[in-house]
Amino acid sequence: MDLLTVRSLGKIYTGAVSYEALVNIDLTVGEGEFVGIMGPSGSGKTTLLNMVSTIDRPTSGEVRIAGEDPYKLTYDQLALFRRRELGFVFQAYNLLQTLSVKENIVLPLVLDGISVGEMNRRAEEIAEKLGIAPIMDKRTYEISGGQAQRTAIARALIHRPKLVLADEPTGNLDSRAARDVMEILEKRNDEDRTTMLLVTHDPAAASYCNRVIFIKDGRLYNEIHCGDSRAAFYQRIIDLLSMMGGMDHEFSPVRRS
Numbered sequence: 376m377d378l379l380t381v382r383s384l385g386k387i388y389t390g391a392v393s394y395e396a397l398v399n400i401d402l403t404v405g406e407g408e409f410v411g412i413m414g415p416s417g418s419g420k421t422t423l424l425n426m427v428s429t430i431d432r433p434t435s436g437e438v439r440i441a442g443e444d445p446y447k448l449t450y451d452q453l454a455l456f457r458r459r460e461l462g463f464v465f466q467a468y469n470l471l472q473t474l475s476v477k478e479n480i481v482l483p484l485v486l487d488g489i490s491v492g493e494m495n496r497r498a499e500e501i502a503e504k505l506g507i508a509p510i511m512d513k514r515t516y517e518i519s520g521g522q523a524q525r526t527a528i529a530r531a532l533i534h535r536p537k538l539v540l541a542d543e544p545t546g547n548l549d550s551r552a553a554r555d556v557m558e559i560l561e562k563r564n565d566e567d568r569t570t571m572l573l574v575t576h577d578p579a580a581a582s583y584c585n586r587v588i589f590i591k592d593g594r595l596y597n598e599i600h601c602g603d604s605r606a607a608f609y610q611r612i613i614d615l616l617s618m619m620g621g622m623d624h625e626f627s628p629v630r631r632s
């Protein structure tokens with residue numbers, strides 16, 4: 376079943392100079408898929424993710440998530456929809472410094488009025504899965520970048536969202552921590568069938584996806600599927616990026632082992 380459908384999506388930023396950042400994008404993501412979005416800098420990747428995540432509004436076209444058009448919801452309904460159905464992971468972690476790791480993780484449940492017992496049970500379960508059980512009582516300034524990103528992923532997953540949206544989740548991490556984060560996302564996708572949409576510049580990170588779509592100048596350029604071999608998929612991603620001139624960013628050192 377399709378979890379996400381994007382139809383004829385367009386985005387024009389208006390300002391001193393107006394800019395057409397997305398042109399007629401069609402995209403379907405099935406339940407349980409792990410889809411990467413790649414493309415040169417300024418091609419519209421984050422804009423697309425922001426339209427899907429309802430952070431920003433499209434100029435034209437339609438977005439449907441789990442059968443719902445989020446842009447037809449009222450302000451309050453949209454806030455609830457985001458909190459219940461979506462999980463967000465960003466490059467900058469966005470953790471609250473004054474709270475402990477555990478307090479950060481359970482925040483979405485606090486907002487939803489879940490009982491303390493259930494909150495603790497779910498926090499323990501997710502911490503175990505993400506390998507952060509030993510650091511649950513630490514403050515976020517006492518943990519490493521990799522641990523901070525795992526904390527942010529735990530927070531994004533604890534309410535069991537239908538769709539997880541990740542924008543450069545490995546962007547601030549060294550190669551080992553980046554690989555850990557991608558392995559965690561892959562495992563959660565495999566075991567819990569959580570649908571994931573990931574924007575990344577990093578071919579190694581993208582190679583963990585089932586499918587990668589490529590955007591150029593705001594338009595869909597190509598898409599490739601992972602076959603049996605991840606190493607071959609990684610190579611095809613690099614080839615496609617070179618072909619479209621998308622290797623303008625520093626190459627991530629994340630190497631597949």
Ligand SMILES: Nc1ncnc2c1ncn2[C@@H]1O[C@H](COP(=O)(O)OP(=O)(O)OP(=O)(O)O)[C@@H](O)[C@H]1O
Nearest residue numbers: 388390394396414415416417418419420421422423
């Ligand atoms: N708020 C805005 N107002 C005007 N133009 C914008 C705005 N946000 C993005 N743009 C422009 O839209 C285009 C797409 O931006 P976007 O951030 O989606 O690209 P990207 O592919 O994610 O880039 P990068 O890989 O560098 O993060 C760029 O040319 C950018 O300058």
